[in-house]
Amino acid sequence: MSNVLVLVDHTAGTVRKTTAELLTIARRLGEPVAVFIGEGVQEALPALGQYGATKVIALSTQSNPELTQYLVAPKAEALQQVAAKVEPSAILISSNAEGKEIAARLAVKLEAGLITDAVDVTAADGGPVTTQSVFAGNYTVQAKVTHGTPIITVKPNAATPEAAETSPEVEEFDVTISDAAKTARITDSKPREATGRPELTEAAIIVSGGRGTGGDFGPVEAFADSLGAAVGASRAAVDSGWYPHAYQVGQTGKTVSPQLYVAAGISGAIQHRAGMQTSKTIVAVNKDPEAPIFELVDFGVVGDLHKVLPTATEEVTKRKS
Ligand SMILES: Cc1cc2nc3c(=O)[nH]c(=O)nc-3n(C[C@H](O)[C@H](O)[C@H](O)COP(=O)(O)OP(=O)(O)OC[C@H]3O[C@@H](n4cnc5c(N)ncnc54)[C@H](O)[C@@H]3O)c2cc1C
Numbered sequence: 001m002s003n004v005l006v007l008v009d010h011t012a013g014t015v016r017k018t019t020a021e022l023l024t025i026a027r028r029l030g031e032p033v034a035v036f037i038g039e040g041v042q043e044a045l046p047a048l049g050q051y052g053a054t055k056v057i058a059l060s061t062q063s064n065p066e067l068t069q070y071l072v073a074p075k076a077e078a079l080q081q082v083a084a085k086v087e088p089s090a091i092l093i094s095s096n097a098e099g100k101e102i103a104a105r106l107a108v109k110l111e112a113g114l115i116t117d118a119v120d121v122t123a124a125d126g127g128p129v130t131t132q133s134v135f136a137g138n139y140t141v142q143a144k145v146t147h148g149t150p151i152i153t154v155k156p157n158a159a160t161p162e163a164a165e166t167s168p169e170v171e172e173f174d175v176t177i178s179d180a181a182k183t184a185r186i187t188d189s190k191p192r193e194a195t196g197r198p199e200l201t202e203a204a205i206i207v208s209g210g211r212g213t214g215g216d217f218g219p220v221e222a223f224a225d226s227l228g229a230a231v232g233a234s235r236a237a238v239d240s241g242w243y244p245h246a247y248q249v250g251q252t253g254k255t256v257s258p259q260l261y262v263a264a265g266i267s268g269a270i271q272h273r274a275g276m277q278t279s280k281t282i283v284a285v286n287k288d289p290e291a292p293i294f295e296l297v298d299f300g301v302v303g304d305l306h307k308v309l310p311t312a313t314e315e316v317t318k319r320k321s
Contacts, residue, residue, distance in 0.1 A: 001031045002031070002088065002089035003030055003031050003032075003033045003055075003086050003087070003088045004026040004029045004030040004031065004032050004033065004089060004090045004091070004092060005033055005082065005083065005086060005088040005090070005091040006019065006023055006026050006033070006035065006053070006092050006093075007022075007035050007037075007079065007091070007093045007094070007099065008034050008036045008044065008048065008056075009094045009096070010036070010038065010040065010044055011191070012038075012039065012040045012043070013038075013039065013040020013041065013042070013043030013044045014040070014044070015044050015047040015048060016094075016199075016202065017156070017161065017202045018094040018096075018154075018202065019034075019047070019048075019051075019094070020047065020050075020051045020161035021154065021156070021158055021159045021160075022093075022094065022154055023048070023051035023052050023053055024051060024052070024160070024162045025092060025121045025154060025158065025159050026052075026090075026092055027052050027162075028121070028122060028123045029089065029121070029123050030088075030089050030090070031055075032051075032052050032053050033053065033054060033056075033057060033086060033088065034048045034053040034055070034056045034168070035056075035057050035059070035079065035082055036048075036056050036057065036059065037059045037061075037078065038059075038061050038067070039060065039061055039062070041056060041058040041170060044056075045170070048168055049165060049166045049167055049168050050164075050165060051161055051162070051163060051164065052163075052164035052165075052166050053166060053168045054166055055168050055169055055170075055171060056169070056170045057086070057171050057173045058171065058172050058173060059078055059173055059174075059175060063172075063174050064078070064174065064175055064177060066181070066182055067175075067177070068186070069182075069185060069186060070181065070182050070183070070184055070185055071184040071185075071186060072098060072101045072184075073105060073180075073181035073182075073184070074177045074181045074182065076101075076102045076105035076106045076109065076181070077175065077177055077178060078175040078177070079091070079102065079106050080109045080110060081173075081175045081176070082173060082175075083106075083110060083149065085173075088149060089127070089149070089150075090127070090151075090152060091103075091149060091151045092152055092153075093151070093152070093153045093154070094153065094154065095116060095117050095118070095153040095154055095155045095156070096201075099153050100116055100117075100153050103116065103152075103153045106151055107148075107151050110148055110149055110151070111147070112145065112148025112150065112151055113146060113147045113148055113150060113151070114145070114151045114152075115130045115132070115143055115145060115150070115152050115153070116152075116153045117132055117133075117153060117155050118130035118152050118153065118154045118155065118158060119131050119132060119133050119140075119154075119155050119257075119278065120158055120159075121152060121154060121158070124144070126144065127145055127150050128150055128152065129143070129144045130142070130143050133278065155255060155257070156201040156202055156255075156256075156257070157201075157202070157256070157258065158257075195231075197225070197229070197231060198228070198229070199230065200231075200232055200249075200254050201255070201256055203229060203230035203256070203258050204260070205224075205227050205228065205230070205258055205260045205261075205262075206224075206229055206230045206231070206232045206249070206256055206258045206260070206261050206262070206279075207220050207221075207224040207227065207229050207230075207231060207232070207262040208220070208232030208233055208234065208249055208261065208263050208264065208266060208276070209231070209232075209233055209234070209237055209242075209243070209264050209265055209266070209305075210234035210237050210264065210265040210266030210267065210272075211236040211237060211240070211266075211267075212265015212266065212286065212287070212305055213237060213242065213264065213265045213305065215237075215240065215242045216306070217231070217233075217237075217242060217243055219264075219305060219306055219309035219310055219313070220305075220309065222309070222310070222313045223262070223309045223310075223312055223313045226312075226313045226316040226317050227260075227316060229260075231243075231247060232247050232248070232249040232254070232256065233249065234248070234250065234266045234272050235248055235252065235253065235271065238253070249272065249275040249276050250269075250271045250272045250273075250274055250275035250276070251270075251271040251272075251274040251275060252271065254275060255274070255275045255276075255278075256275060256276055257276075257278040257279055257280075258280070259279075259280045259281065260279070260280070260283065261276050261279035261281070261282050261283070262284075262285070263276070263282065263283070263284045263285070263286075263293055263297075264285045264286075264308075264309060265286065266284070266286070266293055267286070267288075267291050267292060267293060268284070268291060268292040268293025268294070269292070273296060277296060281298045281299075282296055282297045282298050282299075283298065283301070284296075284299075284301070285301045285303060285305045285308045285309065286300070286301075286302065286305075287302065287303060287304050287305075288302075289302045
């Protein structure tokens with residue numbers, strides 16, 4: 001069976017859910033081989049084994065500090081060297097800003113076809129077939145790479161992680177990073193302040209607020225917390241300075257696809273829909289019964305979010321206790 005490389009997305013060995021999704025997809029295509037860049041591979045092993053990695057290729061920053069001292073380019077060079085050794089039938093990378101830049105650089109180096117932002121990947125004769133959601137989600141496009149090793153970036157929530165226990169061996173791998181890749185040095189980095197809520201693009205439930213909040217995200221946050229959900233925002237709310245841009249959902253924000261998306265005080269503009277319309281169940285709270293968001297929802301509540309959300313929060317809290 002052919003090897004499928006999966007670039008592991010992690011923070012100090014804590015593997016992100018997107019990697020479990022990539023490993024699940026990789027198993028459809030061949031034998032998943034995880035590429036782990038950085039420190040913490042031993043901490044990551046149980047999670048990688050749980051989702052079927054047959055092997056973990058570890059690129060330690062002790063022997064190759066450039067890998068995390070510089071932006072992106074060294075990681076692309078390193079993956080090129082791993083690919084030369086493993087000769088994979090496909091390479092899967094998470095569709096985030098860094099992942100897409102690594103993928104693009106790697107595609108140039110390997111002279112291989114690249115498909116970004118896949119929302120599904122299936123096995124087929126002659127290589128994987130991807131599905132992309134384009135033009136604000138109004139079209140889906142099926143595509144396959146016709147030249148070289150397919151490099152595919154996959155959006156979060158493209159697959160439900162399915163466990164397939166393995167005991168992967170770890171192979172330490174040293175790379176040589178050229179001076180040409182050491183052009184943008186990281187001078188400082190710090191993690192975003194922890195909110196205690198799940199990461200927006202990975203959350204199973206999201207409660208988003210729009211202009212209808214009037215700037216008071218208290219009811220949105222309280223309802224989100226009662227459900228263990230992430231908080232999102234429309235661009236109108238972000239542009240008004242009511243919520244940070246990192247939480248914007250939509251065409252110029254994050255694309256999300258949770259099990260449950262609650263839109264509170266959001267009209268449902270096409271650019272907002274582009275980021276959330278693949279959510280499994282959509283609920284809207286809006287005081288205007290004609291709001292376009294109601295065309296999209298599974299359940300709608302016509303009412304003032306400042307009354308509806310606290311009532312819903314109280315009810316959820318009561319049922320939990
Ligand atoms: C190039 C481009 C990119 C864009 N990208 C994005 C993007 O990524 N994400 C995004 O969201 N938008 C984006 N937009 C903006 C988009 O077109 C809309 O302007 C925006 O989504 C509107 O946000 P909203 O629904 O919060 O505000 P509005 O459209 O003003 O809607 C507010 C809604 O709240 C309801 N409401 C008011 N008070 C209450 C209350 N008390 N209780 C309940 N309901 C209430 C109203 O009935 C209304 O439906 C983009 C626009 C452009 C041109």
